[in-house]
Amino acid sequence: MIQTLESNVLLDCSFDLPCGATIKNRLLKSAMSDGLADGEGNPTECQIRLYQRWAEGGVGLSIVGEVQVDPNYPESPGNIVLGDHSNYESLQALTSRASINGAHIWAQLGHAGALAYQPIRQLKGPSTLKIGEFECLGMSEEEVSCLPDQYASAAKIAKKAGFTGVQIHADHGFLLSQFLSPLFNRRADKYGGSVEARSKIVVEIISKVRAMVGGAFPISIKMNSSDQLEGGLTQEEALGVVQVLNHTTVDLIEISGGSYFPGAKASSDRASSGAYYIDFAMRARSITNKPLALTGGFKECTQALNVMSSKMVDFIGLGRVLILKPELPTDWLHGINTIPEFPRFESPPEGGMTAWYTMALARLGNVDEHNNEPDLQTAIDDYEERSRKQASLWVAMFQDIK
Numbered sequence: 269m270i271q272t273l274e275s276n277v278l279l280d281c282s283f284d285l286p287c288g289a290t291i292k293n294r295l296l297k298s299a300m301s302d303g304l305a306d307g308e309g310n311p312t313e314c315q316i317r318l319y320q321r322w323a324e325g326g327v328g329l330s331i332v333g334e335v336q337v338d339p340n341y342p343e344s345p346g347n348i349v350l351g352d353h354s355n356y357e358s359l360q361a362l363t364s365r366a367s368i369n370g371a372h373i374w375a376q377l378g379h380a381g382a383l384a385y386q387p388i389r390q391l392k393g394p395s396t397l398k399i400g401e402f403e404c405l406g407m408s409e410e411e412v413s414c415l416p417d418q419y420a421s422a423a424k425i426a427k428k429a430g431f432t433g434v435q436i437h438a439d440h441g442f443l444l445s446q447f448l449s450p451l452f453n454r455r456a457d458k459y460g461g462s463v464e465a466r467s468k469i470v471v472e473i474i475s476k477v478r479a480m481v482g483g484a485f486p487i488s489i490k491m492n493s494s495d496q497l498e499g500g501l502t503q504e505e506a507l508g509v510v511q512v513l514n515h516t517t518v519d520l521i522e523i524s525g526g527s528y529f530p531g532a533k534a535s536s537d538r539a540s541s542g543a544y545y546i547d548f549a550m551r552a553r554s555i556t557n558k559p560l561a562l563t564g565g566f567k568e569c570t571q572a573l574n575v576m577s578s579k580m581v582d583f584i585g586l587g588r589v590l591i592l593k594p595e596l597p598t599d600w601l602h603g604i605n606t607i608p609e610f611p612r613f614e615s616p617p618e619g620g621m622t623a624w625y626t627m628a629l630a631r632l633g634n635v636d637e638h639n640n641e642p643d644l645q646t647a648i649d650d651y652e653e654r655s656r657k658q659a660s661l662w663v664a665m666f667q668d669i670k
């Protein structure tokens with residue numbers, strides 16, 4: 269369905285971040301782990317083509333999901349890793365083709381902690397835990413104190429490789445979101461307890477990354493408006509985190525929500541249409557002057573325009589719509605309300621929809637993208653098979669890194 273709109277100027281105007289960098293429009297391609305790296309932590313041609321397509325599609329800012337700071341705790345063995353082994357040639361091919369048309373390309377710096385890809389490593393989060401079937405070890409204080417340097421050296425490599433900014437990944441249940449969440453963080457030392465104490469490691473990481481990349485380089489954070497888990501981070505507490513972030517040098521706070529913790533609600537598995545975390549964004553706006561982005565549930569241009577016209581956020585974050593239609597920003601920026609057709613499956617298993625979208629990313633990066641869309645089970649099987657192959661390469665590559 270196509271409708272013409274008049275207020276598209278709300279999306280098609282540039283924005284100056286506090287660090288001085290300018291983003292050419294208000295559409296942000298939210299981080300989506302594509303699992304398309306080569307199994308040894310470096311980008312592939314398929315992955316580069318995927319990001320090029322998003323840049324050609326007109327997005328102002330594109331964020332590469334789950335770029336790992338520590339190969340021991342990846343979200344997937346198809347992640348990029350920034351470290352001594354990094355191949356600058358392929359990273360620079362990625363950043364240069366992903367930034368054509370003046371798009372910004374940022375690396376989302378991640379560490380999966382207690383949600384790491386398990387065949388690679390024993391799970392380790394802020395605290396030793398057993399919740400139902402789920403078990404993980406807790407990090408020692410010494411291990412926690414190494415994190416800021418790990419993020420800072422990954423940020424240094426990202427900058428050298430041509431990324432135009434970085435995002436600290438503190439949402440969806442991965443390590444830093446575990447630190448923020450009272451469900452996962454039961455620590456009795458300086459990194460646990462009050463919201464401020466649980467946020468401490470995030471603040472330390474931001475400071476170290478800032479010192480490494482300098483004042484003019486964008487640093488963002490993506491955080492949960494709540495974990496949507498019993499005993500997890502509530503909206504009230506997440507607002508406390510925003511207040512803490514007010515005193516840091518972050519240039520952009522991206523708000524999302526949900527968790528990939530087993531049994532939890534992930535926003536990428538949700539089917540409904542319309543901004544998911546709008547109430548929280550409104551409350552966040554009232555307590556911070558930091559630039560804000562809102563991600564989750566946008567399926568129509570009209571929804572994005574309504575949110576932008578309220579001035580509650582500065583950017584609209586898009587995930588699944590950009591898998592279904594990478595050229596959608598050009599339409600929306602020209603006032604054409606292109607609405608992609610969303611796949612519907614009867615009772616998908618937990619994580620099934622996200623696996624389906626992940627394999628759709630591979631089709632988008634491949635030359636033969638017009639191949640038939642797989643059914644849900646085939647996509648899940650292909651996803652698991654690809655991860656198994658990448659995992660054996662990963663183990664061989666990184667086995668000596670402790």
Ligand SMILES: Cc1cc2nc3c(=O)[nH]c(=O)nc-3n(C[C@H](O)[C@H](O)[C@H](O)COP(=O)(O)O)c2cc1C
Pocket residue numbers: 298299300301302333334376437439440490524525535536563564565566585586587588589622623625626
């Ligand atoms: C295939 C897929 C992979 C994702 N990987 C990441 C990720 O690496 N980092 C992240 O912060 N969010 C990730 N997400 C969540 C999205 O960034 C976004 O927050 C979520 O899909 C809701 O936005 P949407 O309704 O526009 O899809 C992923 C989502 C999908 C569909």
